[in-house]
Amino acid sequence: MNSTLIKRSSALIFVALFSTGPLLLFVGSAHASGTSPYKSTPYQTTRKNAGTPNSSVVKTNSNGVVISYGNSAITYNAPSPALATLGQALFEQNCASCHGTEANGVPANGTSGAYPNLVGLGPATIDFWIESGRMPAADPRSVQASRRVARLNHQQALAVAAWVNSLSPSYPGIPTPNLKIANVADGAALFALNCAACHTIEGDGDALAHSTFAPSLRNIPAFQVVEAIRTGPGNMPRFTGNLSDYQVNDIVKYVTAYIQHPQNPGGFGLGGLGPVAEGFVGLALGVGLLALVGFWVGERQ
Ligand code: HEC
């Protein structure tokens, strides 16, 4: 076998590496992308006392207190202050033993810093931890509280959130996404970029460092998916200005419509591993076949 042919066949293998694989990767992922996911709507909040929400529609009551804000994608509502009295009673019964009667994280025995301070966390954070069943905590020493059947109902959770919020009003409010206007293809692309690294593209969840984990995203109500994205529970990052309400709405549509009711979106059924895996299988097959052709051409001398 002469050297020209060796050069030619290795060149062939390189062409295979740099064209076939990415091409199949592209084919595999085509179903996941749609029109450009980037829309511009300003939305700013920080975990503590975020100030006035920056959004297109802010409604205040006669005293100038913000009662709702948002836009056509997501509306955020402050829980009714009328629920605060009930909320304080529920907090005494269910939360004060750990978080203290002032919700400042200092229990009755006075150990400061023993539990998280809840003052100024905003209604969506309080509501999320109660409605996802994480609170009241089953085991306060566990590394990460797990989702369970909620101990308080929706109205009771709103009441507790109303009382805690009355101590130091803050944001985000309780979100209501408008999934009718959401774009699931944009949501899939945004999910792949922002969420799949921890939760996997199929939303099944995965282990993280130090015995923590990103949970499965199946059967989570839409408003709680918004709450998680906007408040960043536990080790999850909080997504604020980098994702607009329109983009969050698209992601929630993908999580609730696709992840919770998976349909085969096309491509090959490789155990539902997703477009990247499909691309790699394509790469392996493509390179493998062309390598064989290369060897065959070389052998013919
Ligand atoms: C048995 C003790 C205990 C009880 C009772 C309890 N909590 Fe907690 N709470 C904890 C611990 C411990 C954590 C930290 C857990 C974690 O990060 O996974 C926590 C975390 C939280 C957080 C998250 C704080 C943050 O900074 O993200 C919220 C919100 C919360 N609790 C609200 C409540 C509410 C509301 C109740 C009552 C319905 C309640 N908790 C009852 C122990 C308790």
Ligand code: HEC
């Ligand atoms: C760095 C890893 C990481 C990224 C990125 C991430 N999450 Fe999470 N997510 C977590 C962890 C960890 C938890 C559990 C927090 C806890 O319970 O303490 C979580 C919890 C959740 C929950 C609550 C699930 C339940 O069991 O109640 C939802 C919903 C969620 N994430 C959605 C998302 C979405 C949507 C994105 C992308 C916009 C995202 N996450 C990005 C790590 C991540």
